[in-house]
Each structure stands twice: as C-alpha cells, then as structure tokens.
Amino acid sequence: MSQQTTIRKLAELVNTPVEKLLVQLAEAGMKFSGPDQVVTSIEKVKLLGFLKRAHGKADPATAEADAPAKITLNRSRKQEITVGGGGKAKTTVDVVVRKKVTLLRVDNGTGAPPTDERSEVLRKLEESRQRNLDEQQRLAESDRLRAEQIERTRREAAEAEAARLEAERVAKAASEPEVEVRKPAPGGHGRPAPRAAEPARAPVHDAKHKTRGSHAMVAGPEDDDRASRFAGQMHLSAADRARRGAGAGRGKPKGPVRRQSDQSRTGSGFMRPTAPVRREVAIGETITVADLAQKLALKGGDVVKALFKMGVMVTINQTVDHDTAVLVTEELGHVAVRAEGTTAEDLLIAHVEEGQGEKVPRPPVVTIMGHVDHGKTSLLDYIRRTKVASGEAGGITQHIGAYHVQTPKGVISFLDTPGHAAFSAMRARGAKLTDIVVLVVAADDGVMPQTIEAIHHAKAAGVPLVVAINKIDKSGADPSRVKNELLAHDVVAEEFGGDTQMIELSAKTGDGVDDLLDALGLQAEVLELRAVPTGRANGVVIESSLDKGRGPIATVLVQGGQLQKGDYVVCGVQYGRVRALFDETGQQVQSAGPSIPVQVLGLSGVPDAGDDFVVVEDERLAKDVAQQRDAKRRESRLVAQPGNRMEDILAQMGDGATQQTLNLVIKADVQGSVQALRDALTGLSNEQIRINVIGGGVGGITESDAQLAATSKATIIGFNVRADASARKVIENQGVDLRYFSIIYDVIDQVKQIASGVLGVEIREEIIGTAEVRDVFRSSKFGAVAGSMVIEGVIRRGKPIRVLRQDTVIFEGELESLRRFKENVDEVRNGTECGIGVKAYNDVKAGDKIECFERIEVQRTL
Template identity: 70%
Template sequence: MSEVTVRTLAKLVGTPVEKLLEQLAEAGMSFSGPDQLVTPTEKMKLLGFLRRTHGKSETAAEEAAPRQITLKRRKVQELTVAAGKSKTTVAVEVRQKRTYVKRSVVEEASPVDAEREEALRKLEESRRQQEAEEAARLEAERKRAEEEARRREAEEAERLAREAAEARRTDEPAIEAPAPARTPAAPPRTAAPLPARDDKAHRHKAARGHGHREGGEEDEGRGRYTGGQLHLSDSERARRGASRKKGGKARGPEHGRQASGQHGFSRPTAPVSREVAIGDTIVVADLAQKLALKGSEVVKALFKMGVMATINQTIDHDTAVLVVEELGHKAVRAHEDDAELALQAHAEAAQGTPEPRPPVVTIMGHVDHGKTSLLDYIRRTKVASGEAGGITQHIGAYHVQTPKGVISFLDTPGHAAFTAMRARGAKLTDIVVLVVAADDGVMPQTVEAIQHAKAAGVPLIVAINKMDKSDANPDNVKQGLANHDVIPEEWGGDTQFVPVSAKTGMGIDALLDAISVQAEVMELKAVRDGRATGVVVESSLDKGRGPVATVLVQSGTLKKGDFLVCGVQYGRVRALFDETGRQVSEAGPSIPVVVLGLSGVPEAGDDFVVVEDERLAKDVAQQREAKRRETRLVAKAGSRMEDIMAQMGQGGEQQVLNLVVKADVQGSVEALRDALTNLSNELIRINVIVAGVGGITESDATLAAASKAVVIGFNVRADASARRVIEANGLDLRYFSIIYDVIDQVKQVASGLLGVEVREEIIGIAEVREVFRSSKFGAVAGCMVIEGVVKRNKPIRVLRDNTVIFQGELESLRRFKDNVDEVRMGTECGIGVKQYNDVKVGDHIECYERIEVQRTL
C-alpha cells in the first residue's frame, strides 16, 4: 500500500519519529501519533516544504533547467550498387540534427518570432510541394530507364545467339562472348569505386549522384538510394524527389533531414506519468525497466532515501512505492498470486458439514517436570527413558484411546532453547496442560508456557506432578502460578488444578476428566468429509524413506494417494503411519500422522492443503518459493546507511565463527540456529552458514572447508564421502545428542577464537621516605611498603603527584643488607630502580604484574 504510518516513513527515510512529526507540523499537517497513516498527497506536501526550506524552490529548479536541447544522430553504412554485371560498394553516411525548445520559451517569444515562424511554415509548404513534383519526375525517369535497360539486354542476348549460331555453322569452336561494351556516349558514373577518402565532399557526392546515368540506364535498386535517403520510406523519397525537380537541382541531404520529421525524434509535449505495478518485493532493475529509466537513476533515488541497494538487489513494496512517487509516477499493487487464489477457491469449494472432533492437547512445562512421563503413563509406553539426557528435544504427536474418548496429545520440549517449538505447540492446540513439579515450583519455562498459552488464547489446565514425593508442596505451586494470573478454581479463578503422579498414576483419571469437560464446553467441531487441511508438527529427512513430515489434520480426511501442497513443498501421499509406526489408509480431524511422498522437507509450522491435481500443487509451491527467496533477498539487501556506518566503525575487530549445523528434525534445527546465533556479542559473531535436516553430506563438508567452519551434527552422522573431505581438510567435526552440550562447546570454541587478554594487576605500592646514593646502584630509595607486596623482577612505575614519570623494572630489592624476593606491607626496604636516578622523597613506586585472561562469551 502507498499509505504508510509515520513510524514506518521515519524508518524508511532514516529520520527520528519525533523529528518527522515536527517537520509534518511545520508543513501544516498535524498528526496525533506515530501510528497515524500518511497519504501520498501528504508525502508530496512534506517534500515540497523540505525543498523550500533548503532553498530548492520549483521556480529555481525550472530556471536551472536547459531552455533547449539539440540531439544529433549519425549513421554510416555501405551500399552495394549493381552496374551491369559488376558491383560497386558505396559508403553512405546519414546525419540528423534536431533542436527542441521548451514550450514555455516558445510561448514567451516576441511577435517578431511569431511572424518568422509563419514565414518558415509557408516556406516549408512550398518546399514540400516542390519535393512532390520532383518525386513524380524521378519516378517517370526511373520507369524509362528500366524499359531502356530491358530493351538493351534483349538486343544483347539476340546478338550473342546469332554469333553462336554462326560459329556452329562454320565448325569453329564457340568462344565465350566478352562482357558487352557500353556505348561511349553513356558511361556509367559508378563504374569505378570511389577513392578511399573520408572526405565530407566525397561522402555527400557518393550519397547523391550514383543512381542516375546520363544514358538513361539505371538499376531498379539504385533509384531508391539516391540523395542520401537510405533511412526514408518510399513516399518520403518521392516527395523529396519532386521538390528537387521543381527547384532545378537536388538539395543536400542535411536540408532534407532538417525539413522532415519522419523517422526522427518526436517533440516532447509533457512529462509521462506511468502506473507501475509492484508486488511484495521487486528487483531494482525490474523497477527501472517499468519506469523507463536507467537503473542508475533508481539507485540514486534509493540512495537519497537512505537505502543502499544495487541494481541487482531486491527492495520491499513500501520502499518501491516511495521511489516511484519520488520519480513522479503512480504505484499500484500487483496481484501475482494467481495460484494462491486458485488454491483458496479450491479450498472454499470443498466445505462440508462440521462434526464433533477429538480435542488436541499440548503438554507444556519446565524441563524435567515430568511432561513426557505423564504422557507415557497415559499411553502405557516408555518414551522418556529413550530420550538423550532424559529431555525431549522435538515435538512428539500421539493420539490415544481413553475411557473418555480419543484425545490427541502434543509433547513439547521444556529446554530454554526450544522456545519456538513451545510457541508452535500452543498455536496448534485446543487445550494446554501445564505440568508443574510439586517439589520444584514455578520455573522460567513454566512462565514462558503460560505466556504462549495466553497468546494463543487457549484454555489452561494445570497438572501438579510428582505428588508422590515427600517434599511435594502444591500450595507453593498454586501461589507461584497465582502471581502470573493463573488462579485456581478453589481460589475463585477459572483454571483447573489437578494433582497427579506420573509414577504411581494418581490423578490421571481426574486429569482426563478435566480435559473431557473442557472439550465439551468448547464444542469442538470440524468437517470430516472433503479434502484435508492441517499443519506440519515436525519434519525430518529419513535416509531410507526421504522427506518425512508429521502432520496434524485439522479438517477433512487425509488419504493415501492425495496430492497436497505443504509450504514450499508438494507431492503425493505415498504412505501414512501413526505414532506406533503402523501404516494407516486415512486420518481424520485432530489425528496426527506421518506423511511420506513430499518433494522436500517442509518447515515445521507450515500449513498443508490437499488439492485436486499435482499441477496446482506444483504452481503454488513454486510461487511460494519465489516469494520466500525474494523475502530473503530483501532481508540482505537495501542496508541502511546507519548499519553500514556502524559496521565501518567496528574496524574489522569482530571475530567470526562459522558453523555448519545439521540435525535430525526441523524443530531442532530452528532451536540450534537461534540458540547459537544469540551467543554473538561485540567481540565475536556466530554465523550459521548452513542449517539443515539430515546427515552431513559431501557438499556440507566442502562448504565448511571453503568457509573454515566447524561442523556440528545433532543426532546425525557424516557419510563416507563427507568424512573423507573432513579428514583431508582437517575440519573440526563434533557430534552431539543434547542441546546444552552444543551450546557449551560452541562457547568454548568461540572463547578460544577470541584468544587471551593481557591485563595489568597492581600488587604493591611503596612510598619513598629517603634517598641514598650508592656507587654501585646510584640512587637507592629507602621506602615503606604501604599497600600489597613489592616483588623483585616485576615491572614498576614511579609516580610523582599521582602522575607516572618513569616506567621500568626493579634492579635490586634489599631488606637491610640482604637481597630479598619480596617485601610486604608495613615493612621498610631499599629499592634500586634500573636506569633511573631521579627518585625523590614522596614518590610512590608502584609494582605490578601482567596476567593473561582467557576471553569468554
């Protein structure tokens, strides 16, 4: 949209919001706040005010513009003219010159200029009439020349035939006749080529006089190219030929070109305003082409707005609209999502009658509070014992048959790095079960789960777990949650609190009852018949099965053989599996299943839609991929001047640690990328150059070798070819199965890359009480150690009035007559300073040592 808020406009032009509001008020436009919309008319009004403020008025701009422009065109080419059986090459040069005067200058001309213009117009009409008559004369001569040429060719052919017949009669060998000689009275002017001179007179002569012979013989093609008229049409040449005939001699080519406007430049009448269609993003070169401008002009306009973008980079819609309006054109929204519209119409046509569906319940809470163990008891399986480190590191989706009906569960990780997974789990769910350990209370991830549930607008049920422990304190849990606006029902709130134990099974039935009651209150319904739609819960790349996606069906029925589009991926469902690995033929609403057959690994959180045919799915996927690629380009392009200046101000001191991260599932990739990138600071930047799903391949290893990156495999391994590349290049390859181990080791690697920092630590200060002269050591200071300890062989500084006047090292340290290694506070000593004899009473001798400290993140 061309209308933007004051805050967005201030961000685009690189001006503080307060300053922009002041400028708008000075321009006569009052805005109540930074979120108010600014129309294009108000932008142009602000632009005019700023120009007037800086002394750039429109009148001055018009006066600075040129009053007239002269355009010249020069064209040189070679013309081949036939002369009998020989050919001659003629160099032809065409020159054009046009002078255009501003309309305002013409309108302001004096009456004398008007009379001169009228006289010129009459002369022009007279000249055109003469050219028409000359053209008619030349056309008649051309026809006579053609008839004469045909007659002579017929006579020559007849003569050759007679000679050949006579030669046969006399039994003489037939001799090939030479080329027919021309009558001396009519020698062709173009029989010999022109001298190779770049002389203007010769060029004009070549352009004027080679089409007509005195004897009347003229080739059909040469008549078209007389008088330097290669660039003219037949009607224009005829008109100019008639004028030459009436005038008695041919006019010069320059005169003809000045008199005619055909095939020349058209006189500009007014500025051209175009409507430019702009999508969400556009390449600067494409925008320049739509505006009919040079790319440098658009880049210059962007530069004036504070956007540093090259001609091959992509800018967003709002920036492009501002540029178009700045250049005097109108921007309109481009609708390029034809495939998306077709998909939307396809989905709307597949609606049906809603029916009751099972609830989707997400288990959330802090790490090690027993979420997976609670779900494990409900499913009667052992899942938590198989997790690395005892923590869940990706979303698990299950549906179980309980005495209260079918319930679908989503198990989310509790580690701090899996914030995005918990947020995605809250958005997919109908009910959130918050698991809090009775012996631990409210923890950081507990509070984060509450925030995600409130943001998603779903009801909350609190399960107080580990009630079988002796130190369980449910009142402490209730009090901690009440501080975050989660009030129990018995305290007058609306949140159900259920004490449970995942170990003994206490309270599990009560929890299922609470879930069922909440689901009945919500009256959950979905369309069962029709094409399926839903969300990707998790995705991974299986070595044997290819891209694998765990999806949650939200409406319709997903069947084997359906065509579906899933984010930027598409495909046909080759197989469906439930959480136990058993193959199923279909899945209804609120049922999670594993899908095989996609073209690639989709992003976790992407929507999927079943379509009628593969063509529509492919078109939608390709269009989404193009938009995503343009969005990534926009994120990299169009850097602000402030960002560039900030990078320049760093002076290149910031270290960069490149990482190649591969994980088993998409959710782990997101968590690792975010957690590692957040370790960056002003000293070192963690740059994840590749983050993908699946094993470490040869291309990953090659990229890591080229960028000198550390390769991290999270629950995946490198294949044989990748290991060879890693060993040949000596790359750092590390395998992990627990996420906080990855974070700790990356911190260690980054700290090693930062190196050590040398610090100075003052260990003692001695005050000079008396100065003695020694023949061996020179001036010896009799001192009292007033702070710390003074050690021999350590560097020192001599301070006078708290100002350093000398820096060196101790030459000797004596206690009475004995050399000592150190003297502690409150003890007298004699200090000899090496190569310094200007010690005075009252000076302080500062003893320090240099230590190396390892830099850390």
C-alpha cells in the same frame, strides 16, 4: 601324435547338443552312426561351409576354395606334482604340457565338380540379380517420364505468362499518345528531321534472349533453373516478379554487388523511434535488480549503475524494496505502478472456502508442557502403554511427538513438547495447535522457570490449563507447596476458588491418571470442539524431517476435513501428492480426520514446522501457490538492508567497530531442532561478538554444507547427524571446525562460553573409530552380535559408542564385548573384522555404523 576329434568333443567345443550336431552333419551330406566317430578337418570345413550357406553368409561357389589350407591347434594340459617329503616341507608344483598340432588340407588339385545344389543356388542368384536390374530400369524410366511432364507443364505456364505480359504491354503502348521532340535540321527552317527507323524487336521466346527486364523468367529450358523458379507463381504482382526475376537467369556478377532495400515497397524496414519509449512497470513489495532490468528493457549493469548513483550498493542478484525500485524507475524515465496481489493465493482462498461444510464434534488436542524431568513423557507413556522415554537422549524429549490414543473417555490426541528452554519456539507452536494444555509439575521440585514459561504460552494462546501434580509417590512430595507457588502466577486451583483443575497423580504407578482423563473429557465438553469431518483437509505441520530412503516426511495435525492418500497438498513453500500416510505406530492408513496426527510422504521438500497445509484440487494450483510463496520469501530475504547503503558503510568504517562475528552452520535431524538451535544461539550475541547462523537444514552434513562453512569460515554443528564421506574429505582438507552434539545443553554451553569470553576447560567428543556392520549374529549370552569391519580409526573396549543409521544417531551406549574370532581383545584397528556386542540394544542391522568416541578435556587458550 595328435589327438583325434570325435563328434562328442566337437559338440562340447562349439557348445551345441550332440543330437543337433549329428542332424547338421546329415544335412551337410555326411552320415555318421554315433557320437564317438572321428571327424576330419575336411569334414569340419564342409560342415562350416554348409552352415554359412544355410545362413546366407558365404558364396556356395567359393566355399570350397576359401577353406583354410592349414589349421594349427594349440593344446595344453596342467598337472600338479608334489615335491618333498621325508621330513622336508612338501611343495606343490604346477606342470604345464603344451602341444602344437598342424593339420594340412588334402587337395587333389582337380577341384570339386559343381553339385546340383550349387547349380540351383547360382541359377536363383542370377534370376534375383536380373529382377533387380529390371526393377531399377523401370523406376528410372518412370522418373524420366515424370520429369519430362513437369518440365512440359512449367514451360507451358511460362509461355502463357510471357504472352499475357506482352499483350498488356502492347495494349498500354497503343493507348498512350506518342510524343516526339524534333530538332530543327540545319538549314531546314524549323522543319522536323525524318525519324530514324526503329530497330527490329527481338522475339519474345528466343531461347538465347537475355534481358534485364521482367521477362528474364521466360528463358528456354536449357537455361539455368534459377531463372524459372518463380515462373508458375501467378499471384505475384508485376513489380515483385520483376524484382525477383531481375538477374535470376544471369550468372554471378564479376564485380561487387551492392544491395539496396526499398523499405517503402517491402515494408520490412526498421524505423527508429522518434521519441523515448516510456514503459509502465509493475513493482511489488520487493523485486530483484535483474527482474527490474528485464521489465525496463535495459541491461542489468545500467540499473546497477543508476542505483550506485543513488547511493545504493547492490548487485544484479540482490533485491530492492518497492520505494527504491520506484525511484530508480522514474530516474530512468519510466513509470512505476504497484503490482496487484498474487492470483494463486486468491484462488487458494476461494478454493478453501468452497470446501466448508457442517461441523460435528471432534476429539480434543492436548499438549503436555512442563519443566525438564518433571515426568511429561512418562505420563504420556503410561497412557499409551508404550516406551517413549527410552528412545530419547538422557530421557529428554528433543522433538514434538504427536499421538492419538483410544481411552475409556474417547479419542484424545496428545502433543508432547520438549521442556528445555531452547525449545520455547516449539512449545509456542504446540500451544497454538492445542485445545487444552496439561501443565506437569513435579510435587518434589515445584514451579521452575520452564513451568512459568509454559504458563505464559498457554495464557498467550488463550488455551485452558489443567495442572497435573506428578510424582506424589516420592517421599519429598508436597502438592500443597506446588499449588501455593502457582498462585503467584495467577493459576488458582478450584479448591481455592479458581477455575483451574489440579490433579494429583503418579505417572510411575498410575494413581490419578484416570482422574486426569476425566478432567480432560469434562474440559472438552465445555469447549464444544467442532470441525468439518469431510471435504478437503487443512491443518498444521508439527514436525518435519528428511529420510534418506523415503524423502521428506512431515508430521501434520489435521484440523478439518479428511486427508486421504492421493490428495494434492500445499504446505508452506512445498507442495506434492500424498503418497502414503502413517500413524504414530508406523502403520499405514488410508485417511485421517480432524484432530488426528499422521506422517505424510510425497512432498517436494521439507516444510518448516508451523506451516499450514491445505488440500487443493489439482497439482497445478498447488505448484503455483508454492512457487509464488517461495519467490516472495526469497525476495524478502534478499532485500538490501540499510547497512548496504554507501553512507552506512562509510559510517561504520569511521566508527572503527571491532565486533567479532561467529558464523555457524547448523544441521539437525528434524526441522524443529534447527529452529530451536538457531533461536537459542543467535540470542547469545552481545556487543563483543555476533553469532550469525549462515545456513542450516535437516539431514546429514553434505559436501555443500562443508564448502559453505569453508568459504565463510564457519563452524559446523551436527545435532544428532553425521557428515558423509565427501563432506569429511572437504572438512579435513579445508580445516573446518566440526562439532557433534546429541544434547542441546552442550551446544548452548560451548557457544555461550565462547561468546562470553570465558576461558576454561572444554569437553570435546573425539571420534576415534567407525565400524560398519556386515552381518548380525545371535548369541545366547550377549544377544545380537554385530559382525563388523572397522573402516576408520580404531574401536577400543571401554569407550562409549553410538549406532548410526543413514548418518543419523539412533542409539548411544557402550560396548558389551569386543572380539576377534573367539578371543576378547582390547582394540581393533582399521581394516580388521571383529564382533561387537552393544549393551542393552538388540536392533542392530546390516549396514549400520558403530561409532566409537571418547570425551577429552581441552584447555582453552588465547
């Protein structure tokens, strides 16, 4: 027996409130007293027809006829039955009962009589159709009258034009004398023969008249419309009208048509030049072959061919110098002139000169230099009362850090430069930016190579030197020995009759730090440091990096003016609008004045460390200057080297040179590290091997970097960065050599061993597993515990780890605990969840990656 449908169940099926369904049933003419009454199939169909009529989707006259004659309902009911028991395992079985119910429509065969409502709807529909038909007829009649009026106007204009032309022809014929040539008739003795009668001229306005003259456009309206499309253009001359109208009223010719163009009449013909065209070509210091070909109006292949004949082997995308471009231009028969200077740079210089104003005293910029592990960062840390050294790899500063601090002696901006020899270029930049150099020398270690190098940088920049003799609290400290060793490098203490202040202090206990601040304040007063505090800002980029979430970030030191949020800046070959400014504590600020370092967001790309930045008035000038600088830098980089000449290549082939080339791709976390690694590694080249850095940049190792290394057979060096998934796939498939480093010593030592040809034991870091942090839990015993999923390899207890955030190393340490649920385990493999406790680090966040690695010794072989 089929189950009946009530109003409540029907409302649930159609997802409609019960009250609304009762109202719709009442409007359809079916009265129900409650939601539990049964609704029959006929009543459902009647309600459906009413709703369709209400929404204009069905014809009321055929709604009853379109009702389905049969409705089939499929019903299923699912139950769970437990089978088993009595010592046996219990099993749950799903039992599904399906029913099919077929409902037939009850029809008496007479058909329902039309109701008043249906009659009213039919009557309104018929009225609407009649109104539409009347409107269409009215519009058709209006269009016909308008067409007749246009045709009448066109015909009258054509007749008037034809009459005027006929009158001109008759007047011209009457004014010219008639010349007759008479032949003597046979036997007529020279008497003229009688003239034959002229045939009657056809009427001008004959509708069937077909002429080849200029009157073809006056054919009757029953002719082709092409014949009369120029009839109303009174401004055309008779010759143009004859040219356009000739053949316009005729059909297509059966034979081939030969077009002839009268260039003297239309003036549209192309005249071949009678002499070669000599062009004046403006050439700068460098120019690409493609640009030179465009200026010469030649194909690029022709210019390349001419250069090959001159012995210069270049491609269309390479750049040639000014002299070579002038020679090939003159060889091709053109004149070369020197291009004028860049207009955008001139506008920028004038723009900067406008913003100058009155100078006022400014805070000093102090650079701290010295040898590795002599206490530079610890001294700055004591002054700032923060922990800077804890964030560095092995306590070694890898980047330039810029900070401004409020001391009892006033505001002082500090630059902390790395002490390692590879960062010579970075320290040189620091010396150029600074007003005072603080040379930190350990009292127990004395003068070291980087100490001497820092002295040379300070002297080359002409910056006053203040010596801080650190670590006097240690047992082996000997400040007198340090002062005597500095005498050999022309650094004489005031007590020895010199002009260099030497302060004995301890960065650990704080003894003597106040005396150092007093010495810096005194030196700043002597220098009388001044700058313009208002107007457009200018300064220098100290450091730059690429952040995955915030984009390019540049740490700049403002040297003059006021840098504000929203300013347009030019920074080397990059430009942009300042979206945000951050100080050294990470707090957002609205502006920065002279001698204040800030981080800038909003540049179009990562600028090079050491680039100047200038605030300009609008974005257009900033973009023009940046693009011209970039084009000039690209052209100078692509200039054809002397080795590209055919003679040089042949000479090298004859020499049989066997020098090997080691190609490297360097990716680091900041721009300064890229430059330092590039300079340090290329300096290791010798006669047997040449180290060539073919690419580098800031940020993680991408797929394009891996493709570049695979194509050029280069080794990728990742300094505090990692490769993403797409890059790792290319590296594995192509067999690219990828090496990760976190300390610059290891990079230089490995490359130096290869370049020197020294075989020995190589220590490599092999990543054995990576886990992704899904959530962080707090434990009273271990602190922050990272709930992680192992996504690659295996995580083993006792192995060192690194914490990565956005493919950049933020911490290196070791595992404190490794657990599966509540049990300690020795290793966790790929695809398994685990809990990881990182020793002495509680800043793990969801989304970080924990990298487990091991150091292995590999014996080098030939």
